[in-house]
Every structure is written in structure tokens, then in C-alpha cells.
Amino acid sequence: MQTEYRLKRRNDFRKVFRTGSSVANRQFVVYRAKRSEVGTIRVGISVSRKVxxxxxxxxxxxLVKEVVRDWAPDLPKNTDIVIIARNPAASMDYKEVQASLRHVFRKAGMWSKKENSIL
Known part of the structure; x- marks a missing residue:
């Protein structure tokens, strides 16, 4: 994933957790927050030692970076996303990670209906 799409600083993560909304399934939790600055989508990934x-x-x-890298142009601009992996994600392959993230992103309303039909 390119540097412009990365969410790295602790304060940025905190802001997403504090101001954003969350959606989850068994494998992933996704926090989403709008940004006031104009720019591309930024994504942070967190995987606990418990995993x-x-x-x-x-x-x-x-795996998560690769899936999101492919989707980055279709995701909403000016948005910060934090993806937290849960224990079941440890035994998943690429296709399963992709399907699970697609499910969570749809629940979060990250795509328009036109883009949903493509994915």
C-alpha cells in the first residue's frame, strides 16, 4: 500500500476511534471517520498479539493491505479507516479475507450501489 494511503500516527488512530463509527463481523472490525482535509482515503491496520x-x-x-490497495480508488475520499483483525482472521487465505472485508465494508456503506454490483 502506498504511503499516501497509510494511517500511521497514534493521534490519527485515536481520532478515528473517538469520532468514527464502527461495523464488525467475526473476523474484522472497521472504524470509519470523515476527515476535514481534502485527500485520499487513509487506512490503518491493527492486529493484536492475541491473534x-x-x-x-x-x-x-x-493480506489486508493487498485487498485494500486494490479497492482504494473506489473507496470514499477524505476518509480515515482503521481495520482491526480478530482471531478467526489468522486462519484465512486471500479470498476469505477479501470476502470478509467486502462484507464489512458493505455494512459500513463504503461503496455506492453501482460499485457494489462490480464487487
Missing amino acids: GNAVTRNRIKR
């Missing part, structure tokens, strides 16, 4: 060791956590982060 697994470093290899497992980094694998989940790589």
Missing part, C-alpha cells in the same frame, strides 16, 4: 505470533500478525496485515 498470533509476529509471523501470523504480519501475514494478516499483508
Whole structure:
């Protein structure tokens, strides 16, 4: 995922948690908050140590980044998103991660109806 799409600073994460709304399923929790500054969507990924060791956590982060990288142009601008992985995400492959994130993003209203038909 390119640098312009990353959410890195602790204060940015806190702002999303404080001002945003959340949607969840068994594998992921997605927090979404609108930004006042004009720009692209920014995404932060959080995977707790409870999910697994470093290899497992980094694998989940790589899969999520790849899925979101493909969707970034279609997601709403001026938005910050934090994706939190839960335990069941540790045993998922790419297609399962993609399907689960698609489900959560649809629940969060991240796509218009036209874009929903494509995905």
C-alpha cells in the first residue's frame, strides 16, 4: 500500500476511534471517520498479539493491505479507516479475507450501489 494511503500516527488512530463509527463481523472490525482535509482515503491496520505470533500478525496485515490497495480508488475520499483483525482472521487465505472485508465494508456503506454490483 502506498504511503499516501497509510494511517500511521497514534493521534490519527485515536481520532478515528473517538469520532468514527464502527461495523464488525467475526473476523474484522472497521472504524470509519470523515476527515476535514481534502485527500485520499487513509487506512490503518491493527492486529493484536492475541491473534498470533509476529509471523501470523504480519501475514494478516499483508493480506489486508493487498485487498485494500486494490479497492482504494473506489473507496470514499477524505476518509480515515482503521481495520482491526480478530482471531478467526489468522486462519484465512486471500479470498476469505477479501470476502470478509467486502462484507464489512458493505455494512459500513463504503461503496455506492453501482460499485457494489462490480464487487
